[in-house]
Amino acid sequence: MMKRLRYCLACVASVLVASVMAQSEHFHANIQNEAVSRFMSEVTYSTMDDVSQVDEYLKTAAAGERLDVPQPVYVQLPELLRTYMGNKNFSVLYWLDGTTDAEVTDTVTAKVNSQGAPIYDVQPGMECQYNTYFYNNVIGSGTVTTEGPVRMINLETMRNVRDLGGWTTIDGRTIKYGKLIRGSELNGMHVASAADIRHLRILGVEAELDLRADYEDAHGVSAFGFKSARQAGSDEQATYLYTSDSGQLPAHLTQYMYLQRWRQEFNFIVANLRASRTIYFHCRWGADRTGYLSLLLEGLLGVPYDGLIKDYELTSFASLNKKKEMIDPVIEIVLTHKGETLQEKFEDFWVKRVGVKQTDVDYFINEMLEGEVVVTSVSKVQQSPVYTITYDLMGRPVSPNYKGLVIRKGRKFIGVK
Numbered sequence: 001m002m003k004r005l006r007y008c009l010a011c012v013a014s015v016l017v018a019s020v021m022a023q024s025e026h027f028h029a030n031i032q033n034e035a036v037s038r039f040m041s042e043v044t045y046s047t048m049d050d051v052s053q054v055d056e057y058l059k060t061a062a063a064g065e066r067l068d069v070p071q072p073v074y075v076q077l078p079e080l081l082r083t084y085m086g087n088k089n090f091s092v093l094y095w096l097d098g099t100t101d102a103e104v105t106d107t108v109t110a111k112v113n114s115q116g117a118p119i120y121d122v123q124p125g126m127e128c129q130y131n132t133y134f135y136n137n138v139i140g141s142g143t144v145t146t147e148g149p150v151r152m153i154n155l156e157t158m159r160n161v162r163d164l165g166g167w168t169t170i171d172g173r174t175i176k177y178g179k180l181i182r183g184s185e186l187n188g189m190h191v192a193s194a195a196d197i198r199h200l201r202i203l204g205v206e207a208e209l210d211l212r213a214d215y216e217d218a219h220g221v222s223a224f225g226f227k228s229a230r231q232a233g234s235d236e237q238a239t240y241l242y243t244s245d246s247g248q249l250p251a252h253l254t255q256y257m258y259l260q261r262w263r264q265e266f267n268f269i270v271a272n273l274r275a276s277r278t279i280y281f282h283c284r285w286g287a288d289r290t291g292y293l294s295l296l297l298e299g300l301l302g303v304p305y306d307g308l309i310k311d312y313e314l315t316s317f318a319s320l321n322k323k324k325e326m327i328d329p330v331i332e333i334v335l336t337h338k339g340e341t342l343q344e345k346f347e348d349f350w351v352k353r354v355g356v357k358q359t360d361v362d363y364f365i366n367e368m369l370e371g372e373v374v375v376t377s378v379s380k381v382q383q384s385p386v387y388t389i390t391y392d393l394m395g396r397p398v399s400p401n402y403k404g405l406v407i408r409k410g411r412k413f414i415g416v417k
Helices: 001-020 034-042 079-085 194-202 251-252 256-274 289-301 304-319 322-332 341-354 358-368
Strands: 024-030 073-075 088-095 103-110 117-118 128-134 139-148 180-183 205-210 240-241 276-281 387-391 405-409
Touching: 001 073, 001 117, 001 387, 024 073, 024 358, 034 079, 073 289, 079 289, 180 289, 194 205, 194 276, 240 256, 251 256, 251 322, 256 276, 256 289, 256 341, 256 358, 289 304, 289 341, 304 322, 322 341, 341 358
Parallel strands: 024 139, 180 276, 205 240, 205 276
Antiparallel strands: 073 117, 088 103, 088 128, 128 139, 387 405
């Protein structure tokens, strides 16, 4: 009896497979969720006098809904399967880079009237190929392309993970996807599942930059099993760096201890970019230390003021309260550096204060950006000094009679067009 039933089911499956075998479709979608899309398109920050608006875009979330994940592209189920097969398993195998070297297999339950199989994390602007399987038979195939630009990464057990790519710079170029991915820790207080670790590896992660401190769980231990300089052989490039607490306060931008750590971090990033590795960098929550390093790197690449603030505030979509008023003091300090544009001031900060090599800065900018340079009129970054505070080299306020870094506290900021 059982043999006859299995035989009948196999026959039905064969008929259905034959019926939908010719299916080949193309799907196109914006991977930003609705709240993020509205925030990106409706908000513009022009000056430091502007008040944060991010809270308005967090109110739309339903109870328990995550706003730090992308909108998936749904591969539709063949009509015959949805109508006759009910709750049966099928799988979608898709290749994020167009080759079988980076395959991701998702198995979901096909329910009557379901939207379809969700495909996440397709790199915007890149065509993704997929095959749909049922009872180990290919029943459909097609391609997927997406647009962003914010590429949040979908992880079941981790929050606040996103690609640093997609931002447009003042010279008209765009930060490449798949180079730097920022996020929260994957071990320690928060522990990522094996599936999430595997998914990040599939996305190309081959190096890890750990910004945590000695007091935090699992500090100094790579969640991926990557090797530090001590663990790597003499002929190996270190793929894991732990710098023992990266900077996360405005005063840290003037303290040698933190400047030295940022220098180590930048050199590690450049070394692994030269080896064509995708780098995952994180602190515990992916908010403060990760947010500071992200802003300093994006500013160096030429992301305008509006983009710097928006990327910092995107962390709020992961239920972590980050507002522009918290990061503006960092930009104020950078504004004290030489340069006519905001990008030039960030470059002067990295070279003159942090102490990285100009050749490494030039490589980083060229490696991280794509597209043609668009020549536009650039306004100077200006400040209207109201009063002056002098800091010593440890970042402590001192009397004006002492020497130190002079920071002009002005709230008038034109920005860069």
